[in-house]
Amino acid sequence: MAGSARSTRASTAVERLKNRTGHAGYSMVRTGDGLFCLSERPGEPPLCAPLELDDFVKFVNKLGPQEVRRVSKNDVEFEKQLVKKNKPE
Template sequence: MRSTRATYAIERLNARSTDHRYSMIRTASELFILAQNAGDALPIRVSEPLELDAFVKFVNAYGPQIPRRISKLDVAFEKQLLKRDK
């Protein structure tokens, strides 16, 4: 199924966002729209109709972000790379 990437992006967004639930709307012209669920009311459209790649990129950047975990080894490696570039 072509929309699997979009579905997984929505699942990741819902895992990051605890206040709101999101879903996607797929149009007849194969475009995707991000929608915020509003209970019994109609969903609130958050994005314009986007193609698959642009939709996934938009959803990944939308909402709260999980901080990237960096280990001590990663920090030491980045320092070595900076020294090497100089």
């Protein structure tokens, strides 16, 4: 079960990359020793050396355009309140 959750986390990162880039060809490979690689298309050379799960997810998350975090007026006001509350007097 743990291996399945690991693969799900890695494949979810790849799906987010596909959505950000519009390139549906990205493919994840899991090696026999549990490491992960990414290629632009199945069967093509990997874009990275085999990586542990956390390193693989970080690598994939850095690729392509990054999603801009939407900030509402309420978020801005909430941040201001936090700063005021946490300021030493």
